[in-house]
Amino acid sequence: MRIEMDGINDLAAGFAADNLTVIKEARKAVEKTVAAAVRDAKTFAPVDTGALRNSISGEVSYLAASTVGEFGPTVNYGQFVEEGTSRQAPQAFVGPAFDRNTPPFISAMEAIVGKLGK
Incomplete structure (x- = not known):
């Protein structure tokens, strides 16, 4: 996958000026998204014994100016269960949780970047 961005220098300059605020707001957006994705994945997960649902969790890691969120x-x-096997059809729960929470995350990040121009 290839991603191209125009105006990256202007964006970087804006981040430098408001670095601490941007980092804090972006971290909040990641934390909120991971929590929502965990909740949704638990809702979407098929239940037999409950072990699968109970094992779903999320984690947010902080490294300097980057934040990484994971869940599953x-x-x-x-x-x-998610992808299926030769004997069992897929019962996706992580993918739909990710898909459901991507648009709000993108909106939150756009709002943070939008504040830089003001």
Whole structure:
């Protein structure tokens, strides 16, 4: 996948000027999105014993000026449920949770970037 951005220098200059505010707001957006995605994945997960649903969690890591959010199940069969097998149809729950929470995350990031121009 290739992503191109125009005006990256202007964006970088804006981030430098409001770096701390941008970092704090972006971290909040990631934290909120991961929490919402975990909630949705638990809602969408098929339930047999409840182990799959109970294993779904999220984590946010902070490295200097970057923030990484991850979520998903910890049981070893979670991927097989999500993607299916030769004997079982997929029962996606992580993908739909991700898809549902991507637009609000993008909107939050656009709002943060929009504040830089003001």
